[in-house]
């Protein structure tokens with residue numbers, strides 16, 4: 001019994017099990033699904049491979065069991081130990097222009113939370129702009145990278161989810177973190193979660209392209225970890241204390257500093273609860 005449990009825990013990511021749970025529509029769109037045993041960063045690989053994508057319906061997915069140069073937002077490293085977590089990048093070419101993509105990053109967190117909900121039975125909260133939290137601890141992160149060229153706008157969404165990582169493992173994560181198995185006290189099938197992540201990002205591709213961020217705003221507010229909380233926002237050389245009131249139509253954080261309203265844009269600011 002114990003042995004069986006351990007085998008399950010160490011089951012590697014594999015294409016067959018991931019494909020099993022994907023919708024026909026997504027399988028049709030997916031021109032590449034590759035799983036690397038080890039790679040620098042799945043986002044970098046996805047960006048390179050996007051050059052081979054031909055039209056706006058197509059997409060690609062790159063997974064890795066381990067990343068040697070996993071990247072987080074704001075130039076941080078993303079801790080990526082082998083065979084315990086999910087590291088995936090999903091990419092496509094969009095006809096939307098870069099300014100139309102405001103809010104994409106927040107919307108990606110909403111899709112991921114919505115898709116995890118049925119299998120974990122709890123809503124993953126989002127710390128603006130898109131950190132994924134369970135009981136005040138970071139369980140995952142999202143790195144959205146976009147650029148435009150003559151083919152359109154290339155979009156790569158990288159997701160790192162702590163799934164089976166145990167707190168006994170040595171790592172250098174510089175904030176309170178958790179994993180699905182620590183939080184729920186049980187193991188999860190990484191192939192199932194991998195498939196769910198692809199469905200979430202495929203939904204994002206379709207819904208965001210047709211409806212933009214307005215489709216996601218209300219749900220984001222429901223999941224907003226910082227809403228109505230006293231926070232400290234750090235901009236370049238400035239620190240502000242205030243209350244997070246919510247988010248704007250295009251995903252800025254509405255921050256009330258003693259009656260003075262700031263609209264904080266992601267990328268310019270880091271924020272934490274006081």
Ligand code: BTN
Nearest residue numbers: 041070071072073141142158160
């Ligand atoms: C963050 O919270 O800072 C974002 C973390 C994003 C990590 C993922 S793991 C898959 C993809 N490849 C990377 O190098 N980064 C993203």
